Every structure is written in C-alpha cells, then in structure tokens.
Amino acid sequence: DQQVKQNSPSLSVQEGRISILNCDYTNSMFDYFLWYKKYPAEGPTFLISISSIKDKNEDGRFTVFLNKSAKHLSLHIVPSQPGDSAVYFCAASYGAQKLVFGQGTRLTINP
Amino acid sequence: DAGITQSPRHKVTETGTPVTLRCHQTENHRYMYWYRQDPGHGLRLIHYSYGVKDTDKGEVSDGYSVSRSKTEDFLLTLESATSSQTSVYFCAISEDSYEQYFGPGTRLTVT
Numbered sequence: 070d071q072q073v074k075q076n077s078p079s080l081s082v083q084e085g086r087i088s089i090l091n092c093d094y095t096n097s098m099f100d101y102f103l104w105y106k107k108y109p110a111e112g113p114t115f116l117i118s119i120s121s122i123k124d125k126n127e128d129g130r131f132t133v134f135l136n137k138s139a140k141h142l143s144l145h146i147v148p149s150q151p152g153d154s155a156v157y158f159c160a161a162s163y164g165a166q167k168l169v170f171g172q173g174t175r176l177t178i179n180p
Numbered sequence: 181d182a183g184i185t186q187s188p189r190h191k192v193t194e195t196g197t198p199v200t201l202r203c204h205q206t207e208n209h210r211y212m213y214w215y216r217q218d219p220g221h222g223l224r225l226i227h228y229s230y231g232v233k234d235t236d237k238g239e240v241s242d243g244y245s246v247s248r249s250k251t252e253d254f255l256l257t258l259e260s261a262t263s264s265q266t267s268v269y270f271c272a273i274s275e276d277s278y279e280q281y282f283g284p285g286t287r288l289t290v291t
Contacts (some may be wrong), residue, residue: 101278112282170222
C-alpha cells in the first residue's frame with residue numbers, strides 16, 4: 070500500500086528549462102509535505118516543504134505546489150541547472166514526526 | 181550540515197551473522213530514525229526513537245532491533261542478517277519540526 074507515489078522513475082530536461090516533478094498521495098490525513106534531493110553516495114538533503122493549509126511555497130528557483138483536492142504535489146525548478154541532476158524524493162507527514170516517502174524520480178539536466 | 185555520522189560506511193557480512201550499525205549526532209535532537217533505501221521503494225522507516233530508551237517500530241521493522249541509551253547514539257541491529265537486508269541504511273534526526281536531516285548512509289551487503 071504505497072501512500073505516496075512518484076510515478077515517473079526518471080525525467081530528462083534541458084539546461085535552462087523548467088523541471089516539473091510530480092507526486093501523488095492517498096492519505097487525506099497528511100498535513101505536511103517535503104521534497105528531498107539526493108546525490109549518489111550521500112544522504113538525502115531537505116529542499117523545500119509546504120503545509121497542507123497552503124497551496125504554494127517558493128524558495129529561489131524551487132516552488133512546490135499542493136493540490137489537496139487532487140491529492141497531488143509538484144516541484145518546479147526554474148531554470149534547471151546541471152547541479153540539479155539528482156534523485157528527488159517527495160515525503161508526507163501526519164503528526165508523530167514520521168515521514169512517508171515516495172519511490173523517487175531521477176532528474177537529469179542535459180547541457 | 182547537521183552533525184550526523186554513521187559507522188561503518190560500508191560492510192559486507194555473511195548470512196546469519198549479527199550486524200550493528202551506529203548513528204551518532206552532535207545536534208542534541210530528540211528524534212532519531214533508521215531508514216532503508218531500496219530501488220523502487222524509496223526510503224522506508226525501520227524504527228525510530230523519540231527520546232532516550234523510547235523507541236517504536238516503523239514500516240519494515242521485522243528482523244531489526246534498535247537501542248538508544250544516550251541522546252547522541254542510535255544503534256540498529258540485524259539479529260541474524262539475511263540477503264533481503266542488503267540495502268543502504270540511512271539515519272536521520274529531527275527536533276520539533278517536520279524536517280529530518282540525514283546521515284551519509286551505510287551500504288550493507290549480506291552474502
């Protein structure tokens with residue numbers, strides 16, 4: 070029972086263009102959502118988050134959108150840079166300080 | 181970066197042997213977590229701790245035990261390692277927020 074799903078295992082985007090990573094969830098009790106970025110042989114690093122009471126949060130080149138009615142979360146990266154090439158995980162939480170992660174999407178930025 | 185170290189970073193062991201992985205933090209954070217990362221599954225919670233000697237099971241706890249005798253250390257033990265426990269193990273910490281901060285990971289191979 071996968072409560073958080075990232076249906077695209079990989080995504081390839083040209084440098085300078087927009088990258089859009091998607092995430093769907095099934096549990097309507099989730100109240101906080103996060104995106105993590107992971108480089109090979111390193112631990113995931115926190116990128117950006119959003120509370121369920123908001124529909125958008127922006128931090129520099131990164132924007133997260135939340136559509137609660139569709140139970141859908143997306144991360145936009147504009148403009149995409151080579152250093153953005155990594156695996157991106159979305160995660161969701163419902164109290165108790167616990168996170169449920171999606172399977173991850175490998176983003177490749179091409180020059 | 182949050183002060184989180186994991187040891188060992190790499191380990192190869194044989195089926196049936198006990199294995200202990202260590203997570204050490206210098207941030208004095210209350211919560212500590214153990215995850216495993218496997219292709220197609222993202223990060224899955226094994227066990228977590230919400231204080232010294234206070235631990236609870238996560239999504240994939242069978243075959244694993246944990247201990248936390250000091251705030252800074254969280255140990256994960258595979259009582260009798262199996263090939264299905266070959267994985268990359270990540271420790272994470274958090275304080276009173278949803279964001280978790282991850283260690284560099286331990287790559288465990290069970291032959």
